[in-house]
Amino acid sequence: MGRKWLMASALMLTVSLVVAARWQAPSPDDFAAVKAKEDCRDCHRAVVDRYAQSAHAGLACSQCHAGSLTHQEADDPAKVLPVVDFRIESCASCHRFQAETYLMDEPGTAGLYGGTPANPHEHPKTKDFPLYNKIVAGHGFTKEYNEDRSHKFVLRDHIDIKRPKNAACLNCKATPVAYYWGRTWKGIKLDENASWEEVIARIPKEVQDYGASCTHCHDPHSTQLRIINKALQAAIAERGVNPYWAEKNAKSFAEADRQQKEILLCAQCHVEYVCGPGADKKTRFVFSWRKVRDLDAFYREQFGYQQDWVHAIIGEPLIKSQHPETETFWESKYERAGASCVTCHMPKVKVNGRLLTSHWLTSPLKYLDRFVQGKPLGAYPCGECHSVPPTVLRAQVLRVQRHVDEVQKRVQQA
Numbered sequence: 001m002g003r004k005w006l007m008a009s010a011l012m013l014t015v016s017l018v019v020a021a022r023w024q025a026p027s028p029d030d031f032a033a034v035k036a037k038e039d040c041r042d043c044h045r046a047v048v049d050r051y052a053q054s055a056h057a058g059l060a061c062s063q064c065h066a067g068s069l070t071h072q073e074a075d076d077p078a079k080v081l082p083v084v085d086f087r088i089e090s091c092a093s094c095h096r097f098q099a100e101t102y103l104m105d106e107p108g109t110a111g112l113y114g115g116t117p118a119n120p121h122e123h124p125k126t127k128d129f130p131l132y133n134k135i136v137a138g139h140g141f142t143k144e145y146n147e148d149r150s151h152k153f154v155l156r157d158h159i160d161i162k163r164p165k166n167a168a169c170l171n172c173k174a175t176p177v178a179y180y181w182g183r184t185w186k187g188i189k190l191d192e193n194a195s196w197e198e199v200i201a202r203i204p205k206e207v208q209d210y211g212a213s214c215t216h217c218h219d220p221h222s223t224q225l226r227i228i229n230k231a232l233q234a235a236i237a238e239r240g241v242n243p244y245w246a247e248k249n250a251k252s253f254a255e256a257d258r259q260q261k262e263i264l265l266c267a268q269c270h271v272e273y274v275c276g277p278g279a280d281k282k283t284r285f286v287f288s289w290r291k292v293r294d295l296d297a298f299y300r301e302q303f304g305y306q307q308d309w310v311h312a313i314i315g316e317p318l319i320k321s322q323h324p325e326t327e328t329f330w331e332s333k334y335e336r337a338g339a340s341c342v343t344c345h346m347p348k349v350k351v352n353g354r355l356l357t358s359h360w361l362t363s364p365l366k367y368l369d370r371f372v373q374g375k376p377l378g379a380y381p382c383g384e385c386h387s388v389p390p391t392v393l394r395a396q397v398l399r400v401q402r403h404v405d406e407v408q409k410r411v412q413q414a
């Protein structure tokens with residue numbers, strides 16, 4: 001027993017040393033001996049079987065779960081748990097390109113509108129829409145509402161903003177919250193009534209900038225694409241993956257085709273939703289999963305129209321819609337042409353002779369500009385369908401945007 005314990009601690013030391021060497025790829029030999037000792041199937045059959053079929057099958061569980069062997073050997077394994085790691089670093093040691101591009105940030109405006117501010121506090125939306133605070137008078141968004149920026153700051157910008165916050169918001173800002181939502185995590189029940197401050201206090205400091213990490217879209221055991229957002233899963237169970245396209249409307253993520261899956265990854269966050277206390281002070285976390293034209297009837301029927309807030313000037317409850325990128329994409333020419341969000345926002349780029357997926361989720365115009373300038377990460381994702389040069393297409397995009405902006409300004413005045 002003493003010898004066994006000694007060996008286990010020696011192995012544990014190796015494990016922690018390797019985990020400490022964050023950005024260095026561990027040598028495969030280091031873990032071969034560890035892997036040979038691991039025997040987890042008796043107690044974790046589903047995970048182990050899924051894992052055995054995956055591209056990760058060659059890795060030791062301990063490569064992501066430090067402390068697994070001590071856990072396995074413990075009299076009561078439930079009391080000696082291994083590490084569960086939601087940090088990007090736990091993938092970055094082997095997938096450096098994806099991790100580095102995911103954390104890319106290039107402040108500046110690619111086109112004429114919006115853009116990626118270096119400091120969002122210096123780019124309030126009221127700069128572009130001076131009447132915004134009047135249009136949503138009385139809503140929390142009048143306290144502070146800024147231009148968005150890179151995924152590198154998803155959680156940071158949420159923490160720093162002055163608006164009231166609630167735990168449900170964190171489903172789109174922090175991967176462990178979305179993953180454990182509805183369950184108990186670090187001693188707290190994660191649901192609509194959880195305290196935002198208490199949940200934030202449990203998120204490790206080093207992930208408090210990006211918050212949302214790799215496993216929001218990738219199952220670490222099967223390496224397959226997945227969705228973890230419970231509100232999206234509930235919406236799909238009720239209405240399918242695409243309620244506006246009968247032939248494509250599969251009943252679950254697993255049954256969806258490639259195009260729909262790629263849209264659903266982003267639909268975990270880039271949708272219209274209801275979250276936090278409504279006009280009636282009741283808390284909810286629901287994806288309407290409907291086109292704007294169908295929202296009014298749905299909210300009336302489902303929530304008596306109390307889902308959002310009461311307008312301070314007209315004194316009536318109204319809909320405050322968020323960022324329905326997915327819903328506006330439905331029924332578009334692009335959707336019909338077979339494109340997904342990934343087609344334009346995550347182009348393939350050549351890295352040391354291998355085609356890899358850029359994880360820099362930014363304006364496709366930035367890829368176009370780099371492509372024209374011959375810079376790394378330049379890509380022309382539009383070239384799959386358009387035969388015109390990128391500069392021509394770029395000018396066309398700006399023409400369309402100028403038109404949309406004029407319409408928005410007219411609507412704002414109306």
Ligand code: HEC
Pocket residue numbers: 038039040041042043044061062065068069071072077078081082083084
């Ligand atoms: C004798 C049974 C047993 C064995 C063997 C075992 N585990 Fe566990 N494991 C448990 C129990 C019990 C829990 C806690 C309850 C739960 O979360 O299901 C647990 C939890 C975990 C968790 C979740 C920890 C958390 O904080 O939620 C991980 C990860 C884990 N085990 C990995 C492993 C790995 C890797 C191995 C093999 C090297 C292994 N286990 C071997 C019984 C076992």
Ligand code: HEC
Pocket residue numbers: 040044047048051056059060061062063064065084085086090179215219220221
């Ligand atoms: C590439 C990293 C990685 C590897 C390798 C890995 N895991 Fe995990 N594991 C995770 C992450 C991340 C989670 C958190 C839950 C999730 O994202 O699915 C997790 C969660 C778990 C859980 C808890 C499940 C739950 O729902 O709370 C168990 C049990 C587990 N792993 C067992 C294993 C076993 C056994 C192996 C080896 C056969 C293994 N893991 C290999 C990354 C990994």
Ligand code: HEC
Pocket residue numbers: 026055056059063064090091092093094095214215218219220223224
């Ligand atoms: C110790 C090294 C290592 C770590 C850590 C690791 N991976 Fe991998 N991963 C691999 C290897 C090896 C492959 C298979 C070869 C390849 O595609 O490069 C792979 C493949 C993948 C693939 C492609 C699967 C396919 O079918 O093409 C995805 C996605 C992936 N990993 C995601 C992750 C995520 C997410 C994490 C962190 C939770 C992670 N990996 C952590 C080594 C690792």
Ligand code: HEC
Pocket residue numbers: 115116147148149150151153154155157158171172173174212216265266267268269270341342345346361362363
């Ligand atoms: C976990 C939630 C989540 C997921 C999943 C997600 N996003 Fe985001 N995304 C955000 C948030 C939050 C922001 C704003 C971040 C900020 O301003 O700090 C954002 C910002 C962006 C931006 C603006 C970036 C910039 O540089 O201004 C683009 C483009 C984008 N996301 C595209 C996508 C695409 C495409 C997908 C799917 C492949 C996706 N996102 C998946 C939450 C998410």
Ligand code: HEC
Pocket residue numbers: 088091092095098099100102212213214215216217218262265266342346355356357358359
């Ligand atoms: C918003 C969803 C999303 C997030 C978050 C995400 N990925 Fe991916 N990832 C994808 C998509 C989509 C692909 C392309 C899959 C394909 O073509 O089969 C991909 C592909 C990959 C691959 C396969 C090789 C390649 O480049 O095509 C690896 C490895 C990978 N991702 C690792 C990561 C790591 C590491 C992180 C965290 C830094 C991460 N991913 C975060 C959506 C995501």
Ligand code: HEC
Pocket residue numbers: 109110111112113114115116148263266267270325326329334339340341342343344345362363364365397
């Ligand atoms: C045909 C290519 C294409 C497809 C498909 C596409 N987008 Fe975009 N997206 C763009 C372009 C072009 C812009 C405008 C960028 C600019 O103005 O600089 C944009 C802008 C955005 C922005 C705002 C970025 C910012 O800086 O504020 C987000 C968020 C976004 N897209 C998410 C998505 C999501 C989610 C999907 C899938 C439902 C999707 N996109 C599908 C091309 C595409």
Ligand code: HEC
Pocket residue numbers: 333334337338339343344364365381382383384385386393394396397400
């Ligand atoms: C999957 C195929 C596909 C991809 C990829 C694609 N497009 Fe398109 N694009 C289309 C289709 C289809 C139309 C509609 C043509 C029509 O109506 O005749 C279109 C039309 C356009 C128009 C004209 C819109 C108008 O109303 O005048 C612009 C501008 C445009 N695309 C820009 C882009 C940009 C920029 C990208 C890359 C970021 C891109 N497209 C990627 C298929 C695609």
